[in-house]
Amino acid sequence: MADNDLYRRRLVERLEREKADAHQDIARAQADEARARARVAEKAAAIERVLAAREPQADECKRCRFEFGRTSVLRPVPSKSKVARFQCSLCGDEEERA
Ligand SMILES: [Zn+2]
Numbered sequence: 001m002a003d004n005d006l007y008r009r010r011l012v013e014r015l016e017r018e019k020a021d022a023h024q025d026i027a028r029a030q031a032d033e034a035r036a037r038a039r040v041a042e043k044a045a046a047i048e049r050v051l052a053a054r055e056p057q058a059d060e061c062k063r064c065r066f067e068f069g070r071t072s073v074l075r076p077v078p079s080k081s082k083v084a085r086f087q088c089s090l091c092g093d094e095e096e097r098a
Pocket residue numbers: 061062063064065072088089090091092093
């Protein structure tokens with residue numbers, strides 16, 4: 001029956017396309033997983049650096065010391081209140097100190 005052969009061939013063709021789509025989904029998922037694993041490793045390394053960082057000096061930017069492992073001395077910036085404001089020239093973080 002030629003009719004059945006054609007039906008069968010078209011069905012197989014459709015299933016082959018769906019199979020190829022599923023393979024592409026796997027490839028995308030594997031790429032996503034690889035990126036996520038790289039982020040996990042990057043964050044784990046960042047945590048280790050924060051834990052290993054020495055205590056910042058009193059006039060030092062905490063963020064630069066803990067997050068970037070570098071020394072930056074805070075500089076005073078104008079303040080409208082009685083609280084003194086300081087800013088880091090490297091990362092831009094601001095701190096208030098009584
Ligand atoms: Zn800083």
